[in-house]
Amino acid sequence: MPATLTLDPFDEAFLADPYAHHETIRNAGPVVWLEALGAYGMARYAEVQAALRDHVTFCSARGVGLADFARETPFRPPSLLLEADPPLHDRTRSLMNKIVSLGSLKELRPVWQAKAERLVDELVARRHFDAVTELGEVFPMLVFPDTIGLMDEGREHLLDYAAIVFNAFGPRNAVFEEGNRGKEAAISWVAETCRRGNLKPGGWGMAVYAAADAGLCTEDEAGRLVRSFLTAGVDTTVNGISHLVLALAQHPSEFQRLRANTKLATRAFEESLRWDSTVQTFFRTTAREVEVAGVTIPEGAKVLLFLAAANRDPARWSDPDSFRIERNTSGHVGFGFGIHQCLGQMVARLEGELVATALAERVSALRPAGAPVRRLNNTLHALASFPVEIDPA
Ligand code: OVV
Secondary structure: OOEEEOOOOOOHHHHHOOHHHHHHHHHHOOOEEEOOOOEEEEOOHHHHHHHHHOOOOEEOOOOOOOOOOOOOOOOOOOOOOOOOOOOHHHHHHHHHHHHOOHHHHHHHHHHHHHHHHHHHHHHHHHOEEEOHHHHHOOHHHHHHHHHHOOOOOOOOHHHHHHHHHHHOOOOOOHHHHHHHOOOHHHHHHHHHHOOHHHOOOOOHHHHHHHHHHOOOOOHHHHHHHHHHHHHHOOHHHHHHHHHHHHHHHHOHHHHHHHHHOHHHHHHHHHHHHHHOOOEOEEEEEEOOOEEEOOEEEOOOOEEEEEHHHHOOOOOOOOOOOOOOOOOOOOOOOEOEOHHHOOOOHHHHHHHHHHHHHHHHHHEEEEEEOOOOEEEOOOOEOEEEEOEEEEEEO
């Protein structure tokens, strides 16, 4: 029998400060029963990583949120990547991997670098700016929608849409209802935007339709794969970049370390993801009865994997709560692990590296100018605002 916990990992107190509660879950045992959800939970690195690796037992096609698609109607037509198992997943994943390739990122790098440098130049000249609304939310929107080839009209719906979908992985609580209120337009805009006729030539969106023309997927599947870019590619990097700046502002000696060697930019971003993982949790569903660390989990159970708690498990990481850009972060589960590991991780890393480098080259000191304000979301650890003050280099 697993330990029973009464805490609700989706209530507002938990979502506002998840790190204050992770130790309780890790210490309760390798597998816990979350009474508030009627689901199991795992928060220790070893079990989280093992579950992510065993995609046959811990499947995704029954949804990676609380809802079991075998019993409930999905919130939206399921993702053909995130909410799919092999063999479907492997077919869609390999065609998407060919589009989000090293070669295409190499071409984009100089264009994105120029945009990062220009944006940071403008912010540095002002000395005070908001790291979320004026940097974290701005940079991905400067580079990503053009890369996909989205129509210009309505791009502001992207953040609302992502927030809705990431909320929908949790229960139908007040955070979910609040995030949806008045946002119907975002959902219909995304559906419209993913259609072949609305995508610009030369982007990753049209590349998915080219894969359909080559017989690798159907026309309907292509639209849904383009939707994955839109859902997973914006709010994640927005909060990843915002938390990177938060980490650097709260750890001035680490920022100075980065300034002294800007080649540490990629490591700083990776460590910021371990230290504060944007995607906090995902569920899996057991495809069979399975024993984990002496606990029997029945078939058809929902299991909540606390990725962010695993990334700070003291059994895996030394001094896990401290942000240290030179630490070895390999094996962190901020991008997941195994066959579903983030498809866009190289995109996220490139964005993070370019912002970190631009800041390190142009700023001599970075200070909080107020408390960070959180935006509650059932899956993402998100920021609404974080005012900072800088000294130019
Ligand atoms: C990783 C992720 C998050 C949300 C949505 C999707 C993927 C998707 O494939 O739609």
